[in-house]
Amino acid sequence: MRFSVDGLRDGFVECLPVALGVAGYGVVFGVLARQAGLTTVEAALMSATVLAGAAQLIAIKLWETPIPVVAVLGTAFIVNLRYVLMGAALRPWFSQLSPLKAYGSVFFTADENWALTMGKLKSGSQQGAYLLGSGLAIWSFWVVATVIGAIAGSAIGEPANYGLDFILTAVFIAIAVGLWDGKSSLLPWMAAFAMAVVSAQYLPGRWYILLGGIAGSFVEVIRFGG
Amino acid sequence: MVGEFSLDPFVVAVIVGMGIVTYATKAGGLWLLSRIDVSNRIESGLEMLPGAIIIAILGPELTSGGPAEWGAATIVLVAMWRTENVLFALLSGVAAVLLFRNIV
Numbered sequence: 001m002r003f004s005v006d007g008l009r010d011g012f013v014e015c016l017p018v019a020l021g022v023a024g025y026g027v028v029f030g031v032l033a034r035q036a037g038l039t040t041v042e043a044a045l046m047s048a049t050v051l052a053g054a055a056q057l058i059a060i061k062l063w064e065t066p067i068p069v070v071a072v073l074g075t076a077f078i079v080n081l082r083y084v085l086m087g088a089a090l091r092p093w094f095s096q097l098s099p100l101k102a103y104g105s106v107f108f109t110a111d112e113n114w115a116l117t118m119g120k121l122k123s124g125s126q127q128g129a130y131l132l133g134s135g136l137a138i139w140s141f142w143v144v145a146t147v148i149g150a151i152a153g154s155a156i157g158e159p160a161n162y163g164l165d166f167i168l169t170a171v172f173i174a175i176a177v178g179l180w181d182g183k184s185s186l187l188p189w190m191a192a193f194a195m196a197v198v199s200a201q202y203l204p205g206r207w208y209i210l211l212g213g214i215a216g217s218f219v220e221v222i223r224f225g226g
Numbered sequence: 227m228v229g230e231f232s233l234d235p236f237v238v239a240v241i242v243g244m245g246i247v248t249y250a251t252k253a254g255g256l257w258l259l260s261r262i263d264v265s266n267r268i269e270s271g272l273e274m275l276p277g278a279i280i281i282a283i284l285g286p287e288l289t290s291g292g293p294a295e296w297g298a299a300t301i302v303l304v305a306m307w308r309t310e311n312v313l314f315a316l317l318s319g320v321a322a323v324l325l326f327r328n329i330v
Contacts, residue, residue: 024312040230042237049245054276059244061283067240076244079279080251081272087255088264094256106252154230163324166295169287170302170319172280177306177315179277188274189281196282197289212282213275220278221271 001096003128011117011133018112019137023145025053028171029060030149035159036063040150047146051110051139054175055079061168062206071206078213086114090131093121097128108135110142187223192216294326 026047033043038060050056055076062071087106094102105128113134120130159165179185196212203211264272288299302319309315 021312028312028316038237039232039234041233042241045233045238046241046244049241050248052248054280055244055248058279058283067237069240069243072240073243073247075279077247077251079276080248081275083248083251084255084258085264085269085272087252087257089255091256102256103253106256107249109252151230163298163320163327166298166323167316167320169284169291169295169299170316171312172284172287173299173302173319174306174312174315176277176280176284177303178310179280181277185274185277188278192278192281193285196285200286208286209279209282212285213279216278216281217271217274220274221267224267224270 001093001128002126003097003101005129007125007127007129008133008136010127011113011130011135012137013133015113015116015134015137018116018134019141022053022110022112022138023141025057025171026142026145027149027152028167029053029056030146030151031153031156031164032057032060032149032168032171033146034150034153035156035164036060037065038063038150040147040154043150044143044147047143048139050076051108051142052076052080052083053110053142057168057171057175058209061172062209068206071209075206075209078210083109086111089118090114090121093128101128101132105129105132105135108132108139110135110138113138188216188220191219292330294323294330297326298323 029047030040030043033046033056034040038046046056046059058075058079059072062068062075086109090106094105097105108131113131116134117131120127156162156164192212192215195215196208199211200208288295291299298319301322302315305318306312306315
């Protein structure tokens with residue numbers, strides 16, 4: 001495995017079109033973060049240090065005063081558990097890099113550039129810096145888009161007047177369309193939906209989110225291979 | 227009034243906490259999975275989590291909404307599905323919800 005400027009540059013350039021798409025979500029995240037009460041700098045800090053779109057948008061959904069810390073951190077952890085698998089998939093190649101390079105690079109893992117990197121490595125590329133390069137493209141677009149969105153969000157007054165109270169729901173629908181994996185998603189998603197609706201009815205707070213998510217995952221585990 | 231550029235120490239702490247939790251999952255696969263074996267069954271369960279959580283968020287949101295929200299949700303769904311363009315889908319949804327709320 002090599003870890004060179006060439007690999008870094010290839011990753012960055014080849015990821016640019018994808019990063020542009022990610023930036024769309026970044027702008028929306030910035031607007032919503034501002035509406036939820038974060039300052040522009042705080043929103044940018046979150047994008048720069050967390051770099052996980054779904055987890056950040058869910059945090060904004062949960063954000064209120066006082067901040068429900070356990071719910072925010074717990075949901076971020078659960079929704080990000082898939083990264084454990086993605087990191088594991090990189091091991092055959094990344095175990096050949098120095099720990100600093102390997103563990104530094106994985107900070108920049110996002111769904112999009114991970115997929116690009118895996119495709120590259122599996123086709124025989126020895127470019128160890130590809131994940132870092134493509135991740136830097138995602139990271140820079142994500143942070144800049146957040147700032148643009150947050151500044152725009154500051155200028156917007158009462159959200160309901162512009163239908164912006166609906167936008168977070170719309171974002172989650174858009175993400176769901178992207179995550180839809182054919183008919184195999186149907187049963188787990190129905191379980192998640194039903195569990196969430198019922199537990200939102202009877203339980204306080206935001207427990208329904210975790211319970212629904214776990215119910216969906218559980219159904220998938222049960223019927224796996226069957 | 228919170229200034230646009232100020233930082234609240236507690237908010238920063240929560241954000242850093244989110245960063246640590248997220249990095250732990252990203253690095254965890256490199257580190258932990260050299261020590262334990264995850265079956266395909268568990269793997270597919272973990273892969274299902276993000277979608278299931280998103281649906282769990284949407285469930286009560288949509289059932290507690292009205293016809294305007296349901297209609298707009300359908301528009302977002304179709305727009306996203308056909309164009310795969312996030313901003314277009316979101317703007318269509320927002321325009322639709324405004325329109326429907328004024329009609330219904």
